[in-house]
Amino acid sequence: MKKLFSLFVLAMMVLVLAACGGNEEAAEGSENEGEASGETKTIRAGIGLNDSHPQYLALLEWKKIVEEKTDGAIKVETYHSSQLGDDRAMTEALQLGSQEVTIPSTAPIANFVPEFSVFDFPFLFPNEEVADKVLDGEVGDKFLGMLEDQSLVGLAYWENGFRDVTNNERAIETASDFEGLKLRTMENDLHLDAFKALGANPTPMAFGELFTAMQQGTVDGQENPIPTIYLQGFYEVQDYVSTTHHIYSPFVFLMSKEFFDGLTEEQQTIVTEAAVEAGALNRKLNREAVAEYAEELKAEGMNYNDVTPEARAEMVEIVQPVLDEYAEKIGKETVQEVYDAVAEAEAELE
Helix, strand or coil: CHHHHHHHHHHHHHHHHHHHHHHHHHHHHHHHHHHHHCCCEEEEEECCCCCCCHHHHHHHHHHHHHHHHCCCCEEEEEECCCCCCCHHHHHHHHHHCCCCEECCEHHHHCCCCHHHHHHHCCCCCCCHHHHHHHHCCHHHHHHHHHHHHHCEEEEEEEEEEEEEEEECCCCCCCHHHHCCCEEEECCCHHHHHHHHHCCCEEEECCHHHHHHHHHCCCCCEEEECHHHHHHCCHHHCCCEEEEEEEEEEEEEEEEEHHHHHCCCHHHHHHHHHHHHHHHHHHHHHHHHHHHHHHHHHHHCCCEEEECCHHHHHHHHHHHHHHHHHHHHHHCHHHHHHHHHHHHHHHHHHC
16 A cells, blocks of 8 residues: 555656646747747827828838838837827827827927927028938937937938918018017927017917917917918918928927837837838928929918018028027037038038
């Protein structure tokens, strides 16, 4: 009986050890399988403009490139028309890690990194080609590097474009035509002070509230690039559009630093290169849209006028004290570096 009992105990021990070994192998196999397949990461990418804008079309291209090149390891969900909030709210969500991507203009970014205000200096860039060269060069990279201290990663510059003024009172032909106009602007102190210097009454307002505000007469007008003016249907509630071209407005492709740091090195390269590639498409589509939509605005009955270089020069003179003040705040050396890059780019492109 003792021998039988001993054999029984030995057999049970063998079975238990075998089972434990099997579980360990299964667990190890499951872990290895997880490492091989990788966890799917989801990116929520939100913008303020609608789904017909060149910005959104380029965002879809970015989504396509990223999902294809990561073999589905990264999934991109896109949201337009301020579905996830306005530019400031979405940028703050990136900082908190509750959203992964947004593509605001430089003006809202200046609330987080004041140096970005320099890109909203009126009449800084003479044309799109000079803007491309400066933004895609050393100076542009330097500014993107400033974002990391704010828990943001700047992957590339896209294009919003030259901003023009619409309103319901009169055509803007000279600087004096700004006098008394209630204009919606972005939440940016430089924009506000520049328009005040021109004699307007600027009012910061969330973009999603703008159409109704113009419809109800809360504001007389606003300033935005031609594609935005047309695609948002502003011609339905505005009579005049004037090509002031007072600011060239870049978009900055932002990603949450928390999310970016959690990507593999290969994935970081993919999302960055995709942002540059899709950005080239954004610029192309945007520039084609400016010419097309200018004609559409005229067809919709808007009074469309081109502002002369002489009138712009007058505007520059009026806002110069504001620029001098902000150069002090930002840092004269930083501002001069940007102006030097602009001059160098102009010389190279001549």
